[in-house]
Amino acid sequence: MTRTLISSGSPLEKQVGYSRAVVQGEWAFVAGTTGYDPETRIMPDSAAEQAKNALTVIERALAEAGFALSDVVRATYYFTDMAYWDECGPTLGAIFGEIRPAATALIVGLVKPEMKVEIEVTALKRA
Numbered sequence: 001m002t003r004t005l006i007s008s009g010s011p012l013e014k015q016v017g018y019s020r021a022v023v024q025g026e027w028a029f030v031a032g033t034t035g036y037d038p039e040t041r042i043m044p045d046s047a048a049e050q051a052k053n054a055l056t057v058i059e060r061a062l063a064e065a066g067f068a069l070s071d072v073v074r075a076t077y078y079f080t081d082m083a084y085w086d087e088c089g090p091t092l093g094a095i096f097g098e099i100r101p102a103a104t105a106l107i108v109g110l111v112k113p114e115m116k117v118e119i120e121v122t123a124l125k126r127a
Contacts, residue, residue, distance in 0.1 A: 001024060001025045002023075002024075002025075003022065003023070003024050004022070004023040004024075004065060005019040005021075005022055005023075006019060006020050006021035006022070006023065006028075006061045006064050006065050007019060007020055008020040008033075008038070008057055008060070008061060018031055019031065020033070020057070020061045021061040021062070021064075021065055023065045023066075023067075026124055026125040027122065027123070027124055027125075028061075028062060028065050028067045028071070028122070028123040028124075028125075029122050030058050030061055030062065030120055030121045030122070030123070031120060032076075032078065032118045032119065032120040033054040033055075033057050033058050033061075033118065033119050033120065034050065034054060034110065034112075034115045034117065034118050035047075035049065035050020035051060035052075035053040035054045035115070035116070035117050036053060037053050038053060038056055038057050038060070043114045043115070046087070047079070047081075047083075047084035047087045047088050047116040047117050048087050048088050048090070048091045050088075050115070050116050050117040051088040051091045051092060051117045051119065052091050054117060054118065054119045055069075055091070055092075055095050055119065058119060058121055062121075062123055066125070067123045067125060069095060069096075069099060070099055070126070071123035071124060071125055071126055072096070072099055072101045072121045072122070072123045073101050073102065073122055073123060073124045074101050074102045074103070074121060074122040075092075075096060075101045075102075075103040075104075075119065075120070075121045076103070076104045076105075076106070076119070076120045076121075077092070077103065077104070077105040077106070077117070077118075077119055078105075078106050078107075078108045078110065078117065078118040078119070078120075079105065079106070079107055079108070079116065079117055080107070080108065080109060080110055080115065080116050080117075081107070081116065082107055084116050084117060085105055088117060101121070
């Protein structure tokens with residue numbers, strides 16, 4: 001079974017030793033993705049904008065691997081404050097409202113103070 005590593009181009013991937021996504025067979029595992037703008041690498045202040053940016057990066061990684069957001073079967077949402085759950089709900093619902101993956105939301109500390117949201121997903125290619 002072929003293993004494919006997908007990079008988003010972040011210098012942290014090599015520095016820290018991770019891939020944006022790993023594809024193994026019909027599965028894609030997308031690493032926790034924070035909300036830096038994928039073009040400017042600037043972190044917006046809004047948790048909802050951070051979630052939108054994270055989902056853009058996730059969607060690109062999935063597409064590069066031959067998957068779509070509709071293939072997502074599990075999503076894990078990490079928030080640094082409970083209020084961000086409510087703020088990000090409409091953004092998450094706009095993407096996953098019809099897909100409805102199994103999901104978990106946690107309140108945690110993230111590695112940099114400007115990070116409010118981190119999202120990771122697992123996808124299974126539909127037959």
